[in-house]
Amino acid sequence: xxxxxxxxxxxxxxxxxxxxxxxxxxxxxxxxxxxxxxxxxxxxxxxxxxxxxxxxxxxxxxxxxxxxxxxxxxxxxxxxxxxxxxxxxxxxxxxxxxxxxxxxxxxxxxxxxxxxxxxxxxxxxxxxxxxxxxxxxxxxxxxxxxxxxxxxxxxxxxxxxxxxxxxxxxxxxxxxxxxxxxxxxxxxxxxxxxxxxxxxxxxxxxxxxxxxxxxxxxx
Numbered sequence: 001x002x003x004x005x006x007x008x009x010x011x012x013x014x015x016x017x018x019x020x021x022x023x024x025x026x027x028x029x030x031x032x033x034x035x036x037x038x039x040x041x042x043x044x045x046x047x048x049x050x051x052x053x054x055x056x057x058x059x060x061x062x063x064x065x066x067x068x069x070x071x072x073x074x075x076x077x078x079x080x081x082x083x084x085x086x087x088x089x090x091x092x093x094x095x096x097x098x099x100x101x102x103x104x105x106x107x108x109x110x111x112x113x114x115x116x117x118x119x120x121x122x123x124x125x126x127x128x129x130x131x132x133x134x135x136x137x138x139x140x141x142x143x144x145x146x147x148x149x150x151x152x153x154x155x156x157x158x159x160x161x162x163x164x165x166x167x168x169x170x171x172x173x174x175x176x177x178x179x180x181x182x183x184x185x186x187x188x189x190x191x192x193x194x195x196x197x198x199x200x201x202x203x204x205x206x207x208x209x210x211x212x213x214x215x216x217x218x219x
Contacts, residue, residue, distance in 0.1 A: 015053050017043045019064040020103060022057045027110040031057060031118060058120050061111065064103075065125070069134050072096050076138070081145055086157050086198070089138075093165045094190045105186060106173050112166055134158070160197060168193035 021042035025034045034057050040047045054060045075092035096102055103111075115121055135155060142154045172189045196205050 011053075014043075014045065014049070015063060016067065018045070018050055018053055019060045019067070020107075022060040023064055023103060023107050023111055026057075026061070026114060027104075027107045031061070031114055031121075058118075058124055061114065061121060062124055065111070065115070068096065068102065071099075071102070073134060073137050073141075076141060085142060085145065085147065085154065086161075089157050089161045090194045090198075093161055094187060094194070097165055097169060097190060098187050105169050105176075109166070109169050109173050112169075161194075164193050164197045165190065 018039065021039045022031075022034060025038055025042055036047055036050055036057065039057065039060070040050050043050075050060075054063065072092050075095055076088045079088035079091060097105070097108065102108065115125060135158065138154050138158055139150060142148065147153070168190050169186075171193075172186050176186075192205075199205050
């Protein structure tokens with residue numbers, strides 16, 4: 001017999017595999033064209049197994065989003081307590097975005113767009129109050145670090161960081177598809193984006209991969 005811990009781990013793995021299967025298929029064809037039969041085949045399980053875990057494909061995608069938020073918050077919690085909150089959020093987001101466990105960058109970009117444009121997903125996301133839950137957990141983290149919790153700062157850090165990671169991912173996916181042989185590493189693009197955010201937006205920092213002007217020779 002399997003131990004309770006092993007059974008729960010297997011269930012969690014199946015749930016994650018199904019959610020990622022929905023995400024992959026949605027990235028390829030759009031969520032409207034994804035069928036439960038196709039998801040089950042993609043994950044190599046039966047349709048009945050899918051329905052044991054989720055009521056529909058939207059539920060599967062929102063499970064993925066919730067798990068992603070959990071991962072990010074856990075990574076922030078694991079950072080040194082004397083590190084600035086901004087640096088902790090930055091590191092956690094970059095680590096999550098470049099982790100093979102999270103998914104392909106194009107899949108994450110597609111998911112974020114779906115959350116903005118699909119009415120069913122948007123409504124369900126509001127009902128689950130995912131954003132409010134993450135904000136509450138981050139406010140608690142600020143309090144643990146001796147910083148005021150219910151202020152503007154943690155919300156500005158969170159939302160600006162999420163926007164930065166999204167724009168950088170979209171930029172990388174677009175340029176990587178154009179010419180994969182010359183595209184910068186994803187982590188480099190993400191670091192550059194956060195460097196710009198930290199420096200402010202009044203002036204651009206040196207663009208990624210821009211050659212440095214050579215020093216003129218003296219005659």
